[in-house]
Amino acid sequence: MNRLRVGGVWSFILRRLLLGIVVLILVSVVVFLATQALPGDPARAILGRSATPASLAALRRQLHLDQPAIEQYWTWVTGLLRGNLGNSLAAQEPVTTLLGPRLVNSAVLVAIAAVVSIPLSIAIGSWAAFKREKAFDLVSSNLLLVLAALPEFVVALVLVIFLATTVFHVLPAISTVPPGSQPWNNWTALVLPTLTLVIAVAPYVARIMRASMIEVLESDYVEMARLKGLPERTVLLRHALPNALGPVFQVIALNLAYLAGGIIVVEYVFNYTGVGSAIREATFNHDLPVIQALAMLIAAVYVALNLLADVATILVTPRLRTRL
Amino acid sequence: MSELSTALIADAEVGAAPPVRGTSLLRRSLRLWRTRIGVALVGILVLLAIIGPYVAPYGPSTPVGAPNSNPSGKAVLGTDYLGQDVLSRLLYGGRSILIIAVIATALGLVVGTAIGLLAAYSRNALDDVLMRGMDVILAFPQIMLSLVAVAIVGPHTWVIVVAIALTTAPRIARVARGAAQPVVERDFIAASEAMGVPRWRIISGELLPNTLGPLMVEASLRLTYSIAVIAALAFLGLSPDPNGANWGTMINENQLVLPVQPWGTVAPIIAIALLTIGTGLVGDGIARTAAGIDRPRGEE
Numbered sequence: 001m002n003r004l005r006v007g008g009v010w011s012f013i014l015r016r017l018l019l020g021i022v023v024l025i026l027v028s029v030v031v032f033l034a035t036q037a038l039p040g041d042p043a044r045a046i047l048g049r050s051a052t053p054a055s056l057a058a059l060r061r062q063l064h065l066d067q068p069a070i071e072q073y074w075t076w077v078t079g080l081l082r083g084n085l086g087n088s089l090a091a092q093e094p095v096t097t098l099l100g101p102r103l104v105n106s107a108v109l110v111a112i113a114a115v116v117s118i119p120l121s122i123a124i125g126s127w128a129a130f131k132r133e134k135a136f137d138l139v140s141s142n143l144l145l146v147l148a149a150l151p152e153f154v155v156a157l158v159l160v161i162f163l164a165t166t167v168f169h170v171l172p173a174i175s176t177v178p179p180g181s182q183p184w185n186n187w188t189a190l191v192l193p194t195l196t197l198v199i200a201v202a203p204y205v206a207r208i209m210r211a212s213m214i215e216v217l218e219s220d221y222v223e224m225a226r227l228k229g230l231p232e233r234t235v236l237l238r239h240a241l242p243n244a245l246g247p248v249f250q251v252i253a254l255n256l257a258y259l260a261g262g263i264i265v266v267e268y269v270f271n272y273t274g275v276g277s278a279i280r281e282a283t284f285n286h287d288l289p290v291i292q293a294l295a296m297l298i299a300a301v302y303v304a305l306n307l308l309a310d311v312a313t314i315l316v317t318p319r320l321r322t323r324l
Numbered sequence: 325m326s327e328l329s330t331a332l333i334a335d336a337e338v339g340a341a342p343p344v345r346g347t348s349l350l351r352r353s354l355r356l357w358r359t360r361i362g363v364a365l366v367g368i369l370v371l372l373a374i375i376g377p378y379v380a381p382y383g384p385s386t387p388v389g390a391p392n393s394n395p396s397g398k399a400v401l402g403t404d405y406l407g408q409d410v411l412s413r414l415l416y417g418g419r420s421i422l423i424i425a426v427i428a429t430a431l432g433l434v435v436g437t438a439i440g441l442l443a444a445y446s447r448n449a450l451d452d453v454l455m456r457g458m459d460v461i462l463a464f465p466q467i468m469l470s471l472v473a474v475a476i477v478g479p480h481t482w483v484i485v486v487a488i489a490l491t492t493a494p495r496i497a498r499v500a501r502g503a504a505q506p507v508v509e510r511d512f513i514a515a516s517e518a519m520g521v522p523r524w525r526i527i528s529g530e531l532l533p534n535t536l537g538p539l540m541v542e543a544s545l546r547l548t549y550s551i552a553v554i555a556a557l558a559f560l561g562l563s564p565d566p567n568g569a570n571w572g573t574m575i576n577e578n579q580l581v582l583p584v585q586p587w588g589t590v591a592p593i594i595a596i597a598l599l600t601i602g603t604g605l606v607g608d609g610i611a612r613t614a615a616g617i618d619r620p621r622g623e624e
Contacts, residue, residue: 019456026460034476145358149604151552153559154597157575157589165582173582261465265556269579279468280560283475291472299463 009314016310020303027299028080032073035288062087063288080296086289090282095293099275101179103297106267106274108183110259112190113197118252121202125209125248126241129217141210148203152262156196156269164192175270193270200262201255208251212244219243246317253309257302349537352613359609365602369595373422376415384408384416384569392585404578404588414591416569418599420481421558425550428485432492432550433543439493440500441527441535444508455501458494466491466553474562481564488553492546499542503535537614544607548600555596571596 043051043059051059059065064072079086085095124144128137147155164173175189183190216222217240225239226232263276271277275294282290353359381400382388388399391407401410443454461469470487477483507513508531516526557563558572566573571592578588 023456023459023463026456027463030460034472142358145604145608146601149548149600150597151556151600153556153575154593154600157579157593158597161582161586161590161593166586258465261467264465264467264471265560268560279471283471284561286475291475295464295468295472298465298468302463 012314013307013311016307020307023303024296024300028077028296029073031292031295031299032076035292059089076292080293085293088282088287088290090285090287090290095289098290099278099293102273102275102278105177105183105272106263106276109190109193109197109263109267109272109274110256112194113201113259114256116194117198117202118205120198121205122209122245122248124202125206126213126236126244128206129210129213129244130236132214137210140206144203144206147199148207150199151265152196152200153265153269155199156192156266159192159195160269173270175272177273189270193266193272196266196269197259197262200266201259204255205248205251209244209248212247213240216240216244242316246313249309249312249316253305257305260298260301349540349610349613353606353609356609356612358605359613362602362605362607362609365598366606369418369599369602370422372415372595373418376418380409380412380415382409382412384413385567386412392581392588394585395587401587401591402585404574404585405581406577410574410588410591413569413574414571414595417571417574417592418595420564420568420570421551421554421572421596422599424481424484424488424554425547428488428554429492429543429547429550431485431489432546433496433539435489436493436496437500437532437535437539440497440502441504441531443497444501444504445523445527445531447508451501454497458497461491461494464491466549467556470553470557471560471562474557479562479564479566484554484557484564488550491553492550495546496539496542499538500535503538504531507531507534541607541611541614544603544610548603548607551596551600551603 043056043063043065047055047059064075067075076086083096085099087093088095088098091098124140128140131137160173161167163171171191172189173192175186175193177183177186177189221243222235222240225235230239263274264279265276266272267274267276268280275297278290279294281287282294354363385408387407388409389396389403389407391403391405393399393403393407395402399409399411401414404410404413439454439458443451446454466488469491470484473487473490474483513526513530516530521529555572558570559576561573561576563570563573574592575589575596578585582589
């Protein structure tokens with residue numbers, strides 16, 4: 001691990017960063033073209049048949065539809081970079097004003113879910129690998145397999161049935177965040193949506209953790225550490241765990257990016273005031289500026305998470321650094 | 325994501341497995357209990373979806389009593405929020421989900437495999453162009469892309485099929501490319517090329533059979549996701565027939581009356597859960613068999 005290798009890491013990060021930007025530019029073209037592909041006149045599709053010619057012309061101007069496509073794209077992308085996302089057609093206010101508070105609400109939800117599920121699933125996966133083929137492993141593996149197969153809205157509604165409506169009434173089934181209020185002001189309302197997201201993510205991370213840990217526990221250096229007479233605790237925490245984490249970062253990033261889709265359904269179930277429910281509402285209202293903004297946001301989150309995961313994997317996996 | 329991650333995950337999850345033929349893989353995976361349970365669950369639900377409409381006591385939209393009435397002799401699972409028979413709607417409601425899921429996944433499988441194998445075989449700029457194109461689609465969660473497609477074009481069956489196929493293809497393409505890359509370097513490919521075998525013959529006759537194992541694993545996983553996304557779209561209120569009997573639609577409609585009449589929600593939830601658990605178990609069985617985990621210890 002000399003200086004040259006470190007340079008290799010930096011050039012790798014730079015390459016991945018450039019690749020991410022290329023993907024985002026392509027995404028912006030696709031998002032733009034998709035909204036251009038609206039059948040017929042977008043202004044009429046949005047306003048309906050009863051629209052007056054004056055309002056149609058006004059909307060065309062607002063959407064810059066009177067300009068050539070290239071210019072429209074340029075106006076939109078440069079606006080995007082300056083933080084000007086246009087106006088929501090349904091709410092008649094800037095997209096940033098509309099989405100700002102919802103973004104905070106969703107970020108809180110996803111952050112709590114990540115903070116709970118990642119250590120939990122790493123612990124479950126490691127312990128299952130350590131107790132391979134014993135009772136804990138068999139029970140947890142089969143349970144995780146079943147949970148991984150369930151769609152989020154099924155998980156969410158089963159939780160609602162058991163904890164909020166039919167069986168017990170210990171938690172609220174509706175988690176609306178009123179305007180001006182913060183999600184943590186009413187923490188009981190956060191429990192069920194967060195728990196749903198945890199159950200949606202944890203099985204995948206735990207399973208890959210178990211597989212990775214099993215491989216590491218069978219390696220020569222773990223054998224060596226044990227033969228040196230190190231306590232089992234040290235072998236597991238200092239020698240096995242860090243080496244088993246490599247493949248897990250990738251799965252965590254994939255799953256956090258997946259949560260961006262999961263919140264659409266989960267926020268709808270619990271009527272949570274976040275970007276997920278905003279996506280559903282915007283698609284029903286044909287609110288193009290909101291859809292465009294959210295599509296770019298989610299793609300950017302995906303690219304950023306993958307970049308972070310690649311960097312983290314490289315940092316914990318010395319053998320990969322030599323492949324660069 | 326990078327090739328790096330795919331390689332790492334494959335290393336950890338599967339290990340170095342020899343290529344297996346598709347049919348023998350399926351047969352071998354049936355030695356595992358989880359595969360058998362999965363096949364049984366899927367079989368029961370497919371049967372329910374196929375013969376359901378013929379044995380249903382009422383039509384899917386026939387009013388049979390007061391809304392939200394409890395189970396009785398007349399309506400075994402009670403009635404829904406419009407007074408329709410829950411059992412009848414349950415028996416009618418699986419068909420469209422299953423048909424759309426199977427067609428869309430098959431379409432995504434064919435397109436994704438073709439793209440992945442072509443990318444792996446070309447080993448040049450075409451590889452980069454194809455896989456960056458796949459990356460663009462992967463930057464969106466499956467449910468979001470489907471939601472936007474349906475919102476822009478309209479909730480037609482073909483839109484849902486195309487959206488699911490389009491979002492399934494890049495995930496399949498990645499696996500196909502990853503599995504084909506080591507095969508492309510082998511001598512028999514070079515030999516075929518030297519003999520002047522046409523490119524498409526090499527891809528379909530030499531590459532494809534050697535990548536079937538990982539592709540089957542991925543295909544079964546994708547089918548589970550397709551079912552989940554199609555049901556979720558209906559649950560979000562976007563199905564081709566907004567009032568039709570569909571498990572996702574049923575849950576959406578009856579969710580609010582859960583405290584009064586749970587069966588309208590619980591019955592379709594159980595159906596969807598058993599179906600996805602079934603496909604999930606079959607997928608896991610195939611994955612284990614492909615990875616050689618099913619063999620008794622010591623034989624490996």
